[in-house]
Amino acid sequence: MHHSISVYLLVAAAVIYLIRMLPMTLIRRDLKNPLIRSFLYYVPYVTLAVMTFPAILSATGSSLSAWAGFLAGVALAYVDGNLFRVAICSCGVVYLMELFFC
């Protein structure tokens, strides 16, 4: 069966929008339950941490450059926290490591 890329994109875009839209429009009041509130407060940190590590270690050409990029990112984020500077610093460290050591 032949599949059209346009239909693929339409299906994926519709699903993604619905996922984002339904809670936002259906939950129209403040949830009082402290357990749910705490859960939602912790969600982003867990999700981002899980997505970052260990995936970052296999994102580059070698695990050495990846580790260097990861540690540089953690260190700069600890003292700075600017999204762009941290991202660029990680990229730069990976590039230099691969240039000189890999």
Add this chain to the structure above:
Amino acid sequence: MAEKKRSLYTGEENRTWFLKGMRDGIPIGMGYFAVAFALGIAARKAGMSAVQAGIMSITMLASAGQYGAITVIAGGGGYLQMAVTTLIVNLRYLLMSCALSQKVDPELGLGHRFLLSYPITDEIFGIAMTVPGRLNPFYNYGAAMVAAPGWTLGAFLGAAVGAVLPRRVENALSVALYGMFLAIIIPAARKNRIVAGIVAVSMLCSFLFTRIPLLKDISSGMQIILLTVLIAGGAAILFPIDEEGEGGDGNAS
């Protein structure tokens, strides 16, 4: 009722938040450009044109989600498989949307809620949640106005000219996304010891999930959902936030 909604925010406030959102959106947009570039290269390999890669990016605005979709296209899977895969890989947005619904004024109108839903990404959600108190939706609009074009243009160019990029540059660009994630979680971990512990546990468990037999066979999208529910759920039971906890970053260590 309409009167009441209108008076939620003044035009002056909205303008200020929109501009602030655009300013904070610049680093996100630049990071997105780099990451989307890599995504465009993958889209091209799956048989998509540069225009399709661009349309995909502006309509979905999702990193891991788009990778999932590209994988399905490359494998020639069915439309149902596409729907299920995007549902699972993007399920964290459902949780983020729940969290965001608690961050806006309960009186916020439906139109704003429809608009706010579109740019729920890891980064825009991340910065929106660090705003003290209630969120003015124009902050997210400003950020999206800068970030979405960066994401779209990056994917378009990646698909169009990505093949000519040197391997080393491509490798370096592929950590940009993770750098941005770190810039969201590490400062929060520094301010709050519980968040720090949760981040460490999350990374450790995620690492174990790639090593332990059986667990490592679970798809990465499903791993993210499982670990998020288990760890955030466990943390909520063990360390419930106090009433002001939501402005959590305000608590001076």
